[in-house]
Amino acid sequence: MNTxxxxxxxxxxxxASRKQVVCHGDIDHHNFLRAANGKLYLIDWDNALIGDPTMDYANILHWYIPKEKWGVWLAQYGIEKDEYLLQRMYWYLVLDAMSYIAWHFERRQWGELEKRLNHIQSLNKEIKKWLMS
Known part of the structure; x- marks a missing residue:
């Protein structure tokens, strides 16, 4: 946790000083709805905020896209995968993980808390490996 x-x-x-846009704030597979016409809709905008769009990219990429395909995925949206973007992505992933740790702790959801602690340890290992390369 100290890391x-x-x-x-x-x-x-x-x-700081990033372009601010409307962000969903809770990108998760439960918040996507496929309509009968095949279109995919992002629903449940309760956590929407004005912020750095990297927070939404980070969750999509981290949870749903294999790391080796991140560059291709980002390029399709006109976003360059560079060191600066990766730093911001990991920053938001760590912040998100820590907020979930506090949330589960407050609710005494020990099993979920343990999962989140394991997740943040995994993120810390990725960050250390990435910073050393």
Whole structure:
């Protein structure tokens, strides 16, 4: 957890002054609805906010797209995969994981809390490996 806090503090300036857009804020497979015509809709905008779109990209890529395809996926949306983008993506992933840890702790959901703690340890390993390369 200490690594996560250090990473958030170290890279806070990287997230500042970013282009602000409408973000969903809760990208999850449960929030997509496929209509009878085959179109896919993003629903449940309760957590929508004005912010860095990287927070939504990070969740889509991290949870649903294999890492080796991130560059291709981003290019389809006109987004360049560079070191700066990756720093911001991991920053938002760590922040999201930590907020879920607090949320499950407050509700005494120990099983879910343990899953989130394991997830943040996994993120910390990825960050360390990535920073060392």
């Amino acid at each position: 996560s806090l250090q990473y958030l503090q170290q890279l806070l300036p990287v997230t």
